[in-house]
Amino acid sequence: AQSVAQPEDQVNVAEGNPLTVKCTYSVSGNPYLFWYVQYPNRGLQFLLKYITGDNLVKGSYGFEAEFNKSQTSFHLKKPSALVSDSALYFCAVREGNNAGNMLTFGGGTRLMVKP
């Protein structure tokens, strides 16, 4: 079985400061990892993915994530937070790159960026 843990329900940062949203995963095969963001009254928007290759993945809106196999982590980062980054963030894992394989989501982390 595969699982995702997002240990923080909420992360608070000041605008302009770096942010990190944590994610750890468990999967029996090769992990395919994703970050999504959800704004109020909207669906999930894809931010970035790790399939293979460089451990540092760059995505939309200046976000990046670092894949760490030994720690089974895929933390989301941004060097300088914006107030508009305030939203709900979900980490997800899928075993393999088969579109039919189930995507498992973490519980979500609410990011609050204060001016």
Next chain:
Amino acid sequence: SAVISQKPSRDICQRGTSLTIQCQVDSQVTMMFWYRQQPGQSLTLIATANQGSEATYESGFVIDKFPISRPNLTFSTLTVSNMSPEDSSIYLCSAGTQGQPQHFGDGTRLSIL
């Protein structure tokens, strides 16, 4: 990336009635999925909508309660049957193609009175 449209965006329904949610994708996709989400909570997969065959349901979800159709590679419907207040939730459609991430519609916000 695929653009996914869901209708209705929200509805308020009487208990005991049924509502059908439509999901339209602007391109052909391999897989379509239906999720349920309580506001501010994580997503729970209801079922995978299979084109031309019966949907594959996850544990805790049954066809009689959540019948799903997928007549072609761009369209699917989810019906929430015999609704009760416990069915009040956000229902999300998503679609994916081999090698690509899943993309999501904006969801249907359903309230049952």
